[in-house]
Structure formats: C-alpha cells, structure tokens
Ligand SMILES: Nc1ncnc2c1ncn2[C@@H]1O[C@H](COP(=O)(O)OS(=O)(=O)O)[C@@H](OP(=O)(O)O)[C@H]1O
C-alpha cells in the first residue's frame with residue numbers, strides 16, 4: 809500500500825508520516841517513509857524545483873515506493889507532489905496507491921513558517937535571497953481531485969490528524985501479494 813501525500817510546505821506531511829509510522833510499528837505493521845526533503849539530498853540531489861524536475865522527483869519516489877509496497881510494507885511518500893497529472897500517473901502505474909491531501913490554509917502556513925521559506929518568498933523582487941518558486945505562493949499546486957483521504961491540519965490537532973490517517977490505513981490494508989519479477993532484457 810502506498811500513501812501518496814501531497815500538500816504545501818509546512819502543512820504537516822513529515823509530522824504525520826513519522827507519527828503514524830511510529831503507531832503502525834507498535835502494531836507490528838511494517839512501514840517506510842519516503843520523504844521528499846531526504847531523497848532530495850541523496851538520489852534526487854540533481855533535481856531542482858522546475859516543473860520537469862518535480863515530476864522526475866515524484867517518478868523516482870514513486871518507483872522506490874512501489875518496490876517497498878510490493879513487499880507488503882506500508883509506504884508513505886511524503887512530498888509536496890504538486891501536480892495532479894503526476895499523482896494520476898503513479899495511481900495508474902502502481903497498485904494500491906492512495907492520494908492523501910494534507911491541507912492547511914496558506915495564511916496559517918505563513919504564520920507557522922517552520923523553515924523560513926515563506927518569509928523568503930515574500931522578499932521584494934530582486935532581493936538575492938528571494939525564493940521565486942515556492943509552491944502555493946509563486947508556484948503551482950493543483951488541489952487534488954477526489955483524494956482518498958483529506959486532512960486539514962489547521963482544524964485538528966496532531967493527534968487527531970494522526971488518528972485519521974491511522975484509521976484510514978488500517979481500514980485499507982491489503983493482504984501481501986506475491987512479488988512478481990520480470991526478467992530484464
Ligand atoms: N521552491 C520550493 N518549493 C517547495 N519546497 C521547497 C522549495 N525550495 C526548497 N524547498 C524544500 O524542498 C522540500 C520539497 O521537496 P519535495 O521533493 O517534496 O517537492 S516536490 O514534490 O518535488 O515539489 C520542502 O519540504 P517540506 O517543507 O517538507 O514540504 C522544502 O523544505
């Protein structure tokens with residue numbers, strides 16, 4: 809099972825992925841988090857934030873997720889994943905993909921500003937530190953069309969949001985299916 813998170817920076821993706829992974833592990837459910845930020849400093853370090861690079865990023869994360877998921881591991885892809893076309897591509901390509909929209913109003917994100925990115929996006933044009941492509945401010949984010957789960961982190965506590973996610977995962981777990989290997993040629 810793949811949980812394909814999408815949501816703006818600071819919405820709560822990392823917090824909820826880690827919390828639910830802890831709870832699942834305690835229940836004996838094997839879980840893996842594929843975090844956009846983390847993979848960007850490793851196998852996606854060649855990628856920036858253009859549309860083409862973001863799409864390539866999501867393709868790579870989706871592929872890795874599919875390998876974990878094929879072994880019965882609950883796999884959370886925690887990335888902004890801003891384009892509906894990419895979410896659809898992965899949903900069609902791999903089995904048991906669930907889109908989870910981690911939502912939060914931009915006004916609240918600007919006040920959270922956990923990484924100082926929003927402050928940088930609002931710097932005047934021409935400022936050397938200005939962030940020109942922050943998703944939701946000056947770069948596109950497609951609101952997901954009919955996500956499998958919607959969580960608004962401005963309306964619920966971390967514990968409540970974690971519980972919604974945990975409930976969803978436990979109710980949608982699939983039995984492990986044998987992994988099929990294709991010969992490379
Ligand atoms: N311009 C711009 N826009 C969005 N995010 C930015 C940007 N520059 C750096 N960052 C940092 O990169 C993290 C997002 O990486 P992702 O791999 O999740 O992005 S994407 O799915 O490919 O759009 C994101 O992590 P989160 O804050 O956890 O979402 C930021 O820390």
Ligand SMILES: Nc1ncnc2c1ncn2[C@@H]1O[C@H](COP(=O)(O)OP(=O)(O)O)[C@@H](O)[C@H]1O
Nearest residue numbers: 816817818819820821822823961964965966969
């Ligand atoms: N209901 C909630 N769910 C998740 N995070 C929340 C919630 N309410 C407040 N927060 C806070 O919002 C911030 C989210 O940061 P983070 O998880 O790093 O976001 P992201 O990974 O989407 O960039 C954290 O400081 C977290 O404590």
